[in-house]
Amino acid sequence: MKQPNLPGSTSPWQCPLCDKPLSGETSLKCASGHSFDRAKEGYWHLLPVQKMRTKAPGDGKEMVAARRAFLNAGYYGIFGQALGELCLEYGQPEQPNRPLHLLDAGCGEGWYDRCIAKQFEDAGRPLELAGFDIAKPAVRLAAKALPQAEYAVASSFSQPVKTGWADLLLNCFSPFAREEFLRVLRPGGRMIYVVPGAEHLYQMKAVLYEKPYKNPVQEIAYEGFRAIGEREVTGEITVPAEQLEALFAMTPYYWKTPRDGAARLAALPELTTTISFRFLVFEKE
Numbered sequence: 001m002k003q004p005n006l007p008g009s010t011s012p013w014q015c016p017l018c019d020k021p022l023s024g025e026t027s028l029k030c031a032s033g034h035s036f037d038r039a040k041e042g043y044w045h046l047l048p049v050q051k052m053r054t055k056a057p058g059d060g061k062e063m064v065a066a067r068r069a070f071l072n073a074g075y076y077g078i079f080g081q082a083l084g085e086l087c088l089e090y091g092q093p094e095q096p097n098r099p100l101h102l103l104d105a106g107c108g109e110g111w112y113d114r115c116i117a118k119q120f121e122d123a124g125r126p127l128e129l130a131g132f133d134i135a136k137p138a139v140r141l142a143a144k145a146l147p148q149a150e151y152a153v154a155s156s157f158s159q160p161v162k163t164g165w166a167d168l169l170l171n172c173f174s175p176f177a178r179e180e181f182l183r184v185l186r187p188g189g190r191m192i193y194v195v196p197g198a199e200h201l202y203q204m205k206a207v208l209y210e211k212p213y214k215n216p217v218q219e220i221a222y223e224g225f226r227a228i229g230e231r232e233v234t235g236e237i238t239v240p241a242e243q244l245e246a247l248f249a250m251t252p253y254y255w256k257t258p259r260d261g262a263a264r265l266a267a268l269p270e271l272t273t274t275i276s277f278r279f280l281v282f283e284k285e
Contacts, residue, residue: 012103012130012150016046016160043143043151046160047134064109064137066246071111075237075247079277080115082233083172083192087116088123090190090229090281091168099126103166103184105156106174107131110142110149117146130166132159159184168192182224185284191225197232197276201251204273208253208261220280229281238272 013022015030022028028036028044036044059067070076091100100120104113113131120127129146132154133139143151154160156177164186171181172194181191198214205212221227239247248254248265265271 010162010165012101012128012162012165013044013046013152013160014162016048016154016158021162022160039140039143041140041143042147043139043153045136046132046152046154059135059138061137063249064135064141067250068109068111068141070243070246070250071109073243075239075243076111076275078233078235078275079194080112081119082231082277082279083112083170083194084116084119086192086229086231086279086281087168087170088119088125090192092190093167094186099128101165101167101186102127102129102170103161103168104129104131104170104172105159105177105181106171107133107139107142107151108135108172109138110146110151112170112172113142113149114146117149130161132156132161156180164189170194176222178222178224182284187284189284190228191282191284193220193280193282195220195278195280197234197278199234199274200276201247201253201273204248204251204265204271205253207265207268207271208257217278222282224285225282226285227280228283229279231279231281232276233279234274234276236272237275238270240270241266241268244268244271 011023013028015022015034017034018030018032020030020032022030026038036046038044093100107113113129130150132152134155136153139151139153152160156175157180159180161184163183166184167186167189169181169185169191196215198217200215202212244265
């Protein structure tokens with residue numbers, strides 16, 4: 001059951017066909033007459049057919065389920081803890097008496113959002129969270145797991161989000177849509193952009209490739225944003241064979257690894273590897 005909106009809250013969505021504001025509970029409607037029904041799981045489908053490159057874009061059911069099982073097992077616990085802490089530190093609502101408007105661009109199955117929501121609840125901070133992803137199976141799981149949030153099937157490069165709605169935007173390993181991020185953030189809004197650290201999954205790459213490499217670490221600048229903070233967290237995890245495929249599928253290496261490298265990984269009983277994440281914080285200029 002969808003929970004009622006907090007006082008002072010507003011719908012984050014705009015029409016993906018005409019860009020006019022959307023409003024409603026069981027269905028969203030705009031002034032032009034376009035209408036979108038809420039799915040039984042609680043999410044909205046705001047990705048028009050003409051903007052879908054394939055019939056079912058994004059990750060499929062099996063990959064989404066494997067990723068959810070891996071994340072729910074707690075292997076990325078240091079990630080979820082750090083992300084929640086940074087959202088509490090840098091997330092500032094436009095008005096002191098209003099909930100923080102947080103937008104997760106590329107939310108996946110919503111594990112990161114659940115970590116954040118729990119920390120905000122523990123801190124007694126009001127939060128209005130919205131997220132979208134191009135993969136419908138992922139959004140379906142996110143909406144079921146966090147019914148107080150607003151979720152939609154949508155693309156980062158054509159976001160059905162009202163201009164200036166977001167106080168804080170998250171981009172965790174997802175496509176970087178600079179122009180759309182600037183549009184949906186309010187003046188002075190902030191963005192947390194998460195990228196892999198230099199040593200992230202290095203031991204996995206040592207199995208996959210004859211010449212493993214570290215991830216590049218560089219100062220990243222984006223027009224329209226100014227850097228205001230950075231944090232890196234590093235740890236070590238031991239992943240059993242039944243979870244290794246899920247971890248592998250979460251990485252870009254899954255699509256570009258030679259077959260013999262993937263076979264070597266699949267033959268391992270377990271793998272101990274470094275995990276490392278860089279959290280880059282920007283403010284809209």
